[in-house]
Amino acid sequence: MRSRGPHEVEGVVGRRVIYALMLLAVVAPMVWRISFKERPSAMTRDIFAAIEALPPGARVVLSYDFDPASEPEMKPMGDAFSRHLALKQARIFYLTLWPLGQGEIDMVTRRVLASEYPEYRYGTDYVNLGFMSGNEGVISVAMTDLKKGFPTDVHNASTGVDGGLSIMRGIDNLRNMDLIVDVAAGYPGLREWIQYAAVPGRIPIIGGSSAVKSPELFPYVPAQCLGILAGIKGAAEYEQLLLERYPHFDRPESRVALERMGPQTVAHLVVMLLIIAGNMIHLTRRRREGGAA
Amino acid sequence: MQRAVPFAITFVTAFVLLWAVVVPPIDQIREEFVLFFDILAAFAFLLGGASLLGRHGRKIRRRARGWGFSAVCLGAFLLTLIVGLLKVGGEGGLAGSVTAEGSVLGWIYEYVFGPCDASLISLLAFYVASASFRAFRVRNAEATVMLLTAFIVLLGRTFVGGVATDWLPPELAPLKIPNLVQWIMSVPVTAGNRAIMIGIALGIISTSLKVMLGIDRTYLGEDA
Amino acid sequence: MTRRLAIAIVSLSLLLLVLIRASTGVMANPFNDPRALGSWTAAFFTLCMLSFLYGDNPFFRFAEHVFVGVSAAYWMIMAFWRAIVPNLLGNLAPEIPVALFGMQLPLDVPLTQRLIYVVPLVLGLLLLARFLPRGRTLSTWALAFTVGTTAGLRLVSYLATDFMAQISNSLQPLIVLRDGGIDPGRTFSAVILIGGLLCSLAYFYFSRERRGALGVASRIGIWVLMVTFGAGFGFTVMGRVALLVGRMEFLLRDWLRVL
Numbered sequence: 001m002r003s004r005g006p007h008e009v010e011g012v013v014g015r016r017v018i019y020a021l022m023l024l025a026v027v028a029p030m031v032w033r034i035s036f037k038e039r040p041s042a043m044t045r046d047i048f049a050a051i052e053a054l055p056p057g058a059r060v061v062l063s064y065d066f067d068p069a070s071e072p073e074m075k076p077m078g079d080a081f082s083r084h085l086a087l088k089q090a091r092i093f094y095l096t097l098w099p100l101g102q103g104e105i106d107m108v109t110r111r112v113l114a115s116e117y118p119e120y121r122y123g124t125d126y127v128n129l130g131f132m133s134g135n136e137g138v139i140s141v142a143m144t145d146l147k148k149g150f151p152t153d154v155h156n157a158s159t160g161v162d163g164g165l166s167i168m169r170g171i172d173n174l175r176n177m178d179l180i181v182d183v184a185a186g187y188p189g190l191r192e193w194i195q196y197a198a199v200p201g202r203i204p205i206i207g208g209s210s211a212v213k214s215p216e217l218f219p220y221v222p223a224q225c226l227g228i229l230a231g232i233k234g235a236a237e238y239e240q241l242l243l244e245r246y247p248h249f250d251r252p253e254s255r256v257a258l259e260r261m262g263p264q265t266v267a268h269l270v271v272m273l274l275i276i277a278g279n280m281i282h283l284t285r286r287r288r289e290g291g292a293a
Numbered sequence: 294m295q296r297a298v299p300f301a302i303t304f305v306t307a308f309v310l311l312w313a314v315v316v317p318p319i320d321q322i323r324e325e326f327v328l329f330f331d332i333l334a335a336f337a338f339l340l341g342g343a344s345l346l347g348r349h350g351r352k353i354r355r356r357a358r359g360w361g362f363s364a365v366c367l368g369a370f371l372l373t374l375i376v377g378l379l380k381v382g383g384e385g386g387l388a389g390s391v392t393a394e395g396s397v398l399g400w401i402y403e404y405v406f407g408p409c410d411a412s413l414i415s416l417l418a419f420y421v422a423s424a425s426f427r428a429f430r431v432r433n434a435e436a437t438v439m440l441l442t443a444f445i446v447l448l449g450r451t452f453v454g455g456v457a458t459d460w461l462p463p464e465l466a467p468l469k470i471p472n473l474v475q476w477i478m479s480v481p482v483t484a485g486n487r488a489i490m491i492g493i494a495l496g497i498i499s500t501s502l503k504v505m506l507g508i509d510r511t512y513l514g515e516d517a
Numbered sequence: 518m519t520r521r522l523a524i525a526i527v528s529l530s531l532l533l534l535v536l537i538r539a540s541t542g543v544m545a546n547p548f549n550d551p552r553a554l555g556s557w558t559a560a561f562f563t564l565c566m567l568s569f570l571y572g573d574n575p576f577f578r579f580a581e582h583v584f585v586g587v588s589a590a591y592w593m594i595m596a597f598w599r600a601i602v603p604n605l606l607g608n609l610a611p612e613i614p615v616a617l618f619g620m621q622l623p624l625d626v627p628l629t630q631r632l633i634y635v636v637p638l639v640l641g642l643l644l645l646a647r648f649l650p651r652g653r654t655l656s657t658w659a660l661a662f663t664v665g666t667t668a669g670l671r672l673v674s675y676l677a678t679d680f681m682a683q684i685s686n687s688l689q690p691l692i693v694l695r696d697g698g699i700d701p702g703r704t705f706s707a708v709i710l711i712g713g714l715l716c717s718l719a720y721f722y723f724s725r726e727r728r729g730a731l732g733v734a735s736r737i738g739i740w741v742l743m744v745t746f747g748a749g750f751g752f753t754v755m756g757r758v759a760l761l762v763g764r765m766e767f768l769l770r771d772w773l774r775v776l
Contacts, residue, residue, distance in 0.1 A: 072763020134331030310669025388619030442747025484713030485745030
């Protein structure tokens with residue numbers, strides 16, 4: 001192993017100290033159970049109100065367009081939407097444009113719907129149409145003929161008239177839906193749903209987006225999209241609203257995002273301090289070098 | 294022939310999709326074309342897997358450097374492929390869901406793939422912190438504006454932002470950090486992102502037209 | 518040598534601690550519970566991936582290669598079972614998936630429809646033909662179809678949603694009235710929104726030299742874009758930290774059970 005110069009040593013040592021700081025910033029609040037009450041923003045309240053206003057039996061597409069990499073941000077959102085829609089007795093059509101999204105839908109249907117809403121029946125109250133390849137092409141086909149785009153559900157039951165899925169009766173295409181809810185971490189995602197479904201079909205759409213993608217999507221609000229939950233903060237705000245409106249949700253599995261905001265807050269402060277420290281060190285070095293010269 | 298056929302295919306497909314918007318009778322053809330596209334996308338996934346098989350297989354055959362890891366990769370690939378194609382362990386067998394409860398593929402997804410995927414991406418948190426310390430330098434006024442905005446957003450997206458400016462009187466409510474963040478996102482950030490969006494849209498429209506008319510044939514491996 | 522020794526001692530100590538916790542029942546025992554085996558497997562791969570923070574090492578490379586292999590296979594399986602079988606075979610020869618896999622598909626598919634679906638089958642095989650010695654040329658036909666479809670879909674959607682709709686969204690009153698007078702807050706916001714948009718667009722106009730009004734507008738546009746990128750950075754940090762929080766939560770709560 002070749003020996004490192006002083007500058008390289010400083011770089012290597014400094015980098016690991018920063019990693020350790022970040023780790024501490026995330027772990028310590030978890031161990032000490034630091035969490036805060038969230039103050040939902042106006043946009044989150046609008047999204048909540050839109051789902052609150054749904055009548056029983058409303059037809060809602062819930063698209064899970066994310067993979068395990070984005071699960072910490074997106075899963076709490078998806079779970080909160082699922083709980084709220086089930087509470088409002090909406091008919092939920094789960095589907096995904098991501099191959100890895102099908103596993104996420106399986107988890108929410110088993111661990112949220114099947115366990116918390118045993119009266120919610122598969123095939124009547126909700127259906128899992130699973131994954132279909134083609135990205136925005138899937139949305140384009142579904143806008144004309146949903147059953148052509150998804151000929152079977154994940155259990156290989158036909159979505160057509162001869163299948164046992166009563167939820168699909170009267171559904172020709174996405175234009176029959178009352179609301180689209182898309183929980184998306186990237187491409188294909190909310191932008192594609194807005195471009196190919198919400199705008200041409202004038203279908204109301206609500207989005208949950210990863211924090212990284214959210215700023216790019218805000219121009220669609222409110223004309224093309226009712227609102228967007230941005231990242232873990234958006235998920236936490238939505239969970240807060242659910243807790244306030246429906247106190248029986250006050251249990252650990254319904255407070256996942258809220259619990260994560262504690263470490264999130266401390267980590268944000270650490271990053272800010274790192275930026276300030278980096279700039280101060282840089283300025284000090286420049287002054288020293290300027291003085292020496 | 295080598296260039297004419299692909300160009301003709303591109304032109305006809307794009308033309309049909311374009312005109313289906315204003316000529317409803319050809320919408321049926323548009324729908325079929327898009328369905329074909331969806332199926333072709335699935336074949337692209339097969340292509341990816343086959344490509345992986347070929348690349349790592351060659352590495353193992355040649356006993357190239359790191360061939361042991363290629364063997365690991367292929368082993369994981371083949372194991373997952375077999376349990377997935379045969380729907381091993383899932384309720385309903387071949388007739389059931391590919392990710393049915395109890396299936397081996399479902400187990401691999403939840404306990405192997407998921408953790409690997411999530412952990413790999415979570416490394417970025419460390420690198421973002423490191424990059425913030427090393428590279429985020431306030432060298433001029435524009436960088437200062439960028440930094441201040443970042444700070445306001447970072448604070449405003451946490452509890453601290455709400456509490457830090459709670460003491461402000463109602464007349465100065467717009468300066469409370471959560472309200473400031475809301476305003477920043479809905480006004481200047483929207484303006485900036487909208488401009489970028491319009492620019493990208495113009496670029497995509499022009500590129501689509503160039504591809505459709507055969508002016509841009511880089512996808513065929515030729516110069517534009 | 519000293520550093521390696523220190524790392525080895527720390528790692529072994531942690532392993533010993535974990536084994537003690539597992540054997541005393543504090544942590545789930547992987548040898549008598551499939552879910553616990555899953556947690557331990559997940560923890561192993563998580564730690565392998567996170568070990569990259571120290572530097573490239575065999576554990577990380579092992580996990581990385583497993584991840585790549587499983588990922589490629591998973592995508593292939595999903596493509597096969599969710600797209601090729603129900604959509605392609607289901608239209609071309611539905612009798613096969615119905616008989617072999619118990620799928621519920623309509624069997625009364627007209628001959629014309631079956632013949633039409635020979636097209637995607639041929640295109641798919643052409644795409645795979647790139648592995649054959651002279652297959653590259655043929656595979657460009659399938660690629661051309663993909664490119665043409667994408668171009669056709671995106672031209673219309675981006676024109677309608679990202680171009681015209683965004684311009685329409687921006688056409689709002691510069692001076693906002695309320696209760697018979699001017700609303701200063703909303704007017705200010707409207708001026709910033711529309712002015713910021715126009716100035717940002719001016720910045721991206723490179724066909725003329727930036728002098729005079731265009732120069733001033735470009736300078737203002739840079740400021741607006743700096744605010745945009747600053748907000749983007751803030752959200753990016755938020756997103757990345759959330760992913761780390763999720764992983765740490767798994768390790769501490771689901772695996773080590775210290776939470």
